[in-house]
Amino acid sequence: MARYAMAIDLSRCVGCRACMVACKIENATPRDVYFMYVFRFEEGEYPNTRVRFLPRPCMHCQNPPCVRADKDDARIMWRDWTVQTDYDNFKGDRSLEYACPYGVNWYTKEDPDLYIDWEDPEVKQYTEGIVGWFNPDILKPSKWDGDPNKKERRLAGGTHRAETVAKCTFCIHRLDKGINVTACRQVCPTRAIIFGDLDDPNSEISKILEGKIERKKVKVIGPGKVEKEEEVVVPKENSGVFVLRPEAGTYPKVFYIGEPPDEDARPIEIVPVKKGVQAKGVARWGNLDIPFGQPLKDQKIEQEQK
Numbered sequence: 001m002a003r004y005a006m007a008i009d010l011s012r013c014v015g016c017r018a019c020m021v022a023c024k025i026e027n028a029t030p031r032d033v034y035f036m037y038v039f040r041f042e043e044g045e046y047p048n049t050r051v052r053f054l055p056r057p058c059m060h061c062q063n064p065p066c067v068r069a070d071k072d073d074a075r076i077m078w079r080d081w082t083v084q085t086d087y088d089n090f091k092g093d094r095s096l097e098y099a100c101p102y103g104v105n106w107y108t109k110e111d112p113d114l115y116i117d118w119e120d121p122e123v124k125q126y127t128e129g130i131v132g133w134f135n136p137d138i139l140k141p142s143k144w145d146g147d148p149n150k151k152e153r154r155l156a157g158g159t160h161r162a163e164t165v166a167k168c169t170f171c172i173h174r175l176d177k178g179i180n181v182t183a184c185r186q187v188c189p190t191r192a193i194i195f196g197d198l199d200d201p202n203s204e205i206s207k208i209l210e211g212k213i214e215r216k217k218v219k220v221i222g223p224g225k226v227e228k229e230e231e232v233v234v235p236k237e238n239s240g241v242f243v244l245r246p247e248a249g250t251y252p253k254v255f256y257i258g259e260p261p262d263e264d265a266r267p268i269e270i271v272p273v274k275k276g277v278q279a280k281g282v283a284r285w286g287n288l289d290i291p292f293g294q295p296l297k298d299q300k301i302e303q304e305q306k
Helices: 018-027 065-069 095-099 121-127 151-155 183-187 204-208 284-292 298-305
Strands: 004-009 037-043 050-056 075-077 083-085 106-108 164-166 193-197 213-222 226-235 254-257
Touching: 004 204, 018 037, 018 183, 065 075, 065 095, 083 164, 183 193, 193 204
Parallel strands: 004 254
Antiparallel strands: 004 193, 037 050, 075 083, 106 164, 213 226
């Protein structure tokens, strides 16, 4: 059984956000929904400041709190250790959204929206033959056939429907077809994003993380939503590899190569806070801010929600 994971080399990320654009095209997400987001932040004091970038997809945790919290059996640990959403099972329980310490879940009020008419001859002349520009697994809502046997359509990004909780899927619709390259990885111009199977010693990600990660057995919610002792992959100490919020016990499978953000890291842009997304005193931008150690104050949350 595969164990898909992602490694992101922060020294290579230039903040171009091509991964964000590719993700939106691949998954046809609504305008204000980002399965992948690249944070821009600065460190240090003037004149010795520097700007850095941190891409954040879903962590596809090996002990996912969203799976534990979900009451609808809509959030599942899939057979390849990716965390997926079965939209057909979603009955409105948003516990899985609030349980995430990384702020990667989005409650979508709209059906998927294709902003580009891919059949337009003027568009086709530029996109025809270019792999990755058009995701054939995405259907407009009016054409969605609702066949429960088509697992790739039930689980793939882009097939979510209004009033469901959606997130990054590690491009499961590609994985099911043997295409082991996510859309974000495909377009990254600096090869900062690495994706692959950690259980395959010959995969690119296994070779890059060799000697920097280790395995240990802990009790987790594994495939089949069964709590049992499983082997998880974690960064070694002082290896130059880190994960976000290790204290949460989620065992993320997005490994960052490089220096973690300094304690004085400050966001250099304001990301809109969505109304109603405030759990345990932390709003969506606060969740994103947590890796930098700077949760939003209530006053700022209220200001952004007006």
